[in-house]
Amino acid sequence: METISFGTDGWRATLEEFTAPRVRMVGQAVATYLADEGLEGPVAVGYDAREGSRGFAEDLTRVLCSNGFDVVLSERDRPTPLVAHAILERDLAGGLVITASHNPPEYNGVKFIPADGAPALPAVTDAIADRLADPDPLPKSEHGTVREVDFADPHADAALELVESVTGSADLSELGVAYDAMHGSGRDTTDALLERAGATLERFRCERDPEFGGGSPEPAAENLAALIETVTNDETDVDLGIANDGDADRLAVVTPDRGYLDENLFFAALYDYLLENASGPAIRTVSTTYLIDRVAEAHGETVHEVPVGFKWVAEAMADHDALVGGEESGGFTVRGHVREKDGVLLALLAATMHADEPIDARVDRLLSEHGTVVQDKISVDCPDSEKSRVVAELEDVIPETVSGTAVEDVNTADGFKLLLADGSWLLVRPSGTEPVLRVYAEAADEERVRELLEAGKDLVEPLV
Template sequence: MNAISFGTDGWRATLDVFTTPRVRMVGQAVATTLQEAGHDAPVGICYDARETSRGFAEELARVLAANGFDVLLPDRDRPTPLLAWAIRERGLSGGLMVTASHNPSEYNGVKFIPDDGAPALPEVTDAIESNLAEPDPLPEGEWGTVEEADFMDPHAEHALDLVADYAGDDGEIDLDGLPVAYDAMCGSGRGVTDDLLSRAGAVVDRHRCERRPEFGGTPPEPSAETLEALTETVRNGDPRLGIANDGDSDRLALVTPKRGYLDENLFFAALYDFLLEADSGPAVRTVSTTFLIDRVAEAHGEEVVETQVGFKWVAEAMAESDALMGGEESGGFSVRNHVREKDGVLMALLAAAAEAEEPLDDRVDRLLDEHGEIHQSKVSVECPESEKERVLADLDGALPDSVAGAAVANVVTEDGFKIVLDSGAWLLVRPSGTEPVLRVYAEAESESRVRELLDAGRDLVEPLV
């Protein structure tokens, strides 16, 4: 039981720790938590493309059913956002997703999604952890059923309708032969994201769209390094846009002819600008996400809400502010009138729609011409978990009046310390939630200035560790 830590992104571990008995304990904890909250509607369970995921999903289904819940399972591995939408669209009690997302194949994991389809907040995950126990089945006559359900078509139909509101003609979206290259990274987006793009009219060149439980030896994490072949295809071939999803397709990455791998910050700004052509509303971003979002918002008379790192906080703020779009610099985004959960499948369709209207390279160029160049990077400083709180407390008493020759204009304490300079550049120091390190982020008008700020940030933090 002590090996299970059920945070917002669920519990992830290597397969020597992520075992069937422990997975069954998680299933019992979720059943108990739902019962205590008065839920009795069915529960959805989906899983990613890993070798062990279907078996773990079936174990969870058996435990939930033995606690009296009807359970819906898909016909094959399916992306996390399809489960999130099904929870909202079908009025489910919640859902369990068996996935280790972008982690290597020797990992697996499970996350719980509540009945609103948004990430679980701490009070929910704390309740699940407190209810961890061996399965406690009801008498067999009171068991629920386990049935196969279609998770794909309802999500696709909703996505097509939603995107048509922004880019459609007569209520329908038509990408009209737009050439797109799609890389599933052998994950659960295969046959889902590419199918959705095809249904909207795109001509899709498919890459790594076969199931490989070991992901071809490369963790399903879209990055400039793992998408070199996709970048080569887009830069030297017909596709106007390259799209990739991570292992469970809640995030996406883009490749363009001019920029190659498109920085997620720039994509966020470009898509928000695109959405504002047809709608209005604030944006929600994390403290580690670019100020370019703020500049786009200001140009349209909109506001920006800043949150801690973690999509659960983005989702909460989206509800409170009726935001048009929310996102984070790691590639997770959602929009109004959808579930407040990262959705790399829907965002792929929105990205293609934006590209069809105006090439993303051109839109990004225009935004940078209007609002100024923006560059961002980050480094890590090793710090034991036991020392993080002390180091941050010491940093609070050692914050400088200037950084790398620029005066400090403001310090934001939403998540760690974000030191905003009078030039508009910033430096952020915050604890990693998953590794024994402190993250140091910087954003400025040039790559050389970012490096200077990162060096200054490292020099500020390392003596305190």
């Protein structure tokens, strides 16, 4: 039980720790929690493309059924947001997904999604952790049933309807899109949705490979060389590139002029685009660009900042009836959809936005109006057991200046965010998914960002 802990987005671990008996304990804990809460409806179970994920999903299914719950089991690996959508669409008691998202193949994980389809808040995951136990089956006469279903078509229907309602059209018939599934569960889902909207598709890594080609299914620039080369090549008929991470809850966008598009810039462009036909605030995490705030101000809107973790974005979206919510790591959702990050829906929305006006042109206009913004991050190795101590000790060593610029304010919503007199900022916070501390910086140019990141690294490393 001590091995199982729920971080930013569920429990993830290497396969040495992520074992079938422990997965069954999580299944029992969820079953007990749902019963204690009086939730008697069916439960969704989904899984990603990793080796063993289907087997772990079947373990969860057996435990839930033996506790009297009917289970709606995905017929194949599908993106996490499809499970979240199925929970709302089918009015389920909740759902479980076997996935380690972007982590390398030697990892797996499990996350619980409550009945509202949004990520579970700590009160819920703490309650589940308190109930970890070996399976305690009911008599066979009280066992639930299992039904395998396709989560893809209902989600695609909803995505098309939402984008059409927001933008007026989801016609991609004039658009060529290169799509990279990174061997993950976005294959035959994201590309199928784009094709259904009329786009001409060129596919990369759309075959299942549980080893992800020997790397991690993380849609970072260094992992998308072929996609970037295709989109930026003037001799191809591709207008836009899209990539998903392993469970397709996040996306990366590649444009002809910029290549890999910084997720912060995409967020700003997306919010600006949505505000053409709708209104409402944006929710961003503490690590996400202040360019979102400048776009909001230009439209007479507001921005609400939350700690890192999409559960906080989702909660704030409900509290503020927000138009869009997102984070700098490429996770977004919009009003009217499930309050879970959805790289499938956002692929359709990004392509629709690009079909209306090239994303590069919109970004150029925003930077011309609001000033250049550059952001980057690095990681400093830190064991999970030491993170709390290091962050606590940081409070005593916060400097009055960083790289020669005064610290005007310190935001402690998630780690320590140092707001500097020149408008730049430096953030240090513990990762919720890996044994590292994240150091983020934002400034007006790349050289300044590098200086700030180096200063942040120098601040943290002596404490680890």
